Amino acid sequence: MMTNPGNILTQGQFSFLPPLTDKQISTQLKYALKNGWAIGIEYTDDPHPRNTYWEMFGNPMFDLKDPAGILMEINSCRKTFPNHYIRVTAFNSTRGVESPTMSYIVNRPKKEPGFGLVRHEGSGRCISYTIHSYATDEPEAERY
């Protein structure tokens, strides 16, 4: 793919950059905590762009002051799901906003097969297009 030379999933922030180091993740977490956003850790093995809701790893973390605790949790998630996508989301609960304000991937499978284009021919030779993750051909937990 010309547009994605690394052949990696590009969802969320920093996804075109090299993977974040733990120190860089801490700095980003610190920024979120400074703004009073609650941080959640989520994982999935079905990274379709329309799959918005990933599984939560533990509860979202409120009232934290220091990123060390979150990093601890990220590392335990990595240990549990070494070959899943793991992302960190920061949720802004301000009235009227109430939505994630940050989201970035902190763990990827070693091999990311990517997506294939699926053409579906409808009536009148009308073609509808969608994408399909190669990984999801396998059953859950056997992907990647």
Place this chain on the structure above:
Amino acid sequence: MSKQSKNLTPTKDPSIDLDAEFQASNIQEVLEKLDQELIGLIPVKTRIRETAALLLVDRVRKQMGLSAGAPSLHMCFTGNPGTGKTTVALRMAEILHRLGYVREGHLVSVTRDDLVGQYIGHTAPKTKEVIKKAMGGVLFIDEAYYLYKPENERDYGAESIEILLQTMENNREDLVVILAGYKDRMDKFFHSNPGMRSRIAHHIDFPDYGPDELVAIAKLMLESQNYCFSSAGEEAFGKYIRLRMKSEHFANARSVRNALDRARLRQANRLFSGTKKSLSKTDLITLEAEDILASRVFLESAVDSEPNTKNKK
């Protein structure tokens, strides 16, 4: 760098001004505040001073490239009720923050309820959540001996202790744990949890206050609430404290606080029912001897069971 400095006969020895470091850390200010606001407690203050000195020297050593690893600063405060354990813990968080030992310097104060769950699998996430909240600061566990209940083998406290021990060891630079409790019970607690004892480097015992110290504490408390004693009032309070100390359920500074609250009540009542209708500022802030002397302690100076004295068991 560190390899070079291991050679302890360097040709040119760079020097760092310890005084300048001391000034820069603002630690003097905190220690002075400690001296002013905490009456007595000499062993505690000495230990805090030592800790501060160690951390400061450590910082200077680091600048020279002599690293020694982060010292373990988990502490245990033992002492009778109302001897200032929580107050000192709060101050400790601030001192450690000033010295750059903890990153945020906040204090998370918890008891058994916050750590131990009610059913299987509830304890670990609960304890971990508290630990995560305390990261970068100080975790203060009040009445820590309640964590372990040997009489109930199905109690989940042991699980909580295990997680705590693990974090105290692995996240030493992220978190300082301070346990507090009464001396005899903490001794029993450590006896049944030797792992806990060995991971806590600093055991600080809080002595009871003397009567003069308690009067000084009372004056400080009143000052912060914009009250003061009249000279007769102060004398009466000195007498009151001496009697009160002999009665049971005496809780040091906490009893002083409760006594002052009751004196304020009586003062308000006296002003209200008094004939004098125009009150000056002095009237409003002064606690007279009669406000103190009306206490039950003087009536039944033998045994006094004030029901509203908030005593922890």
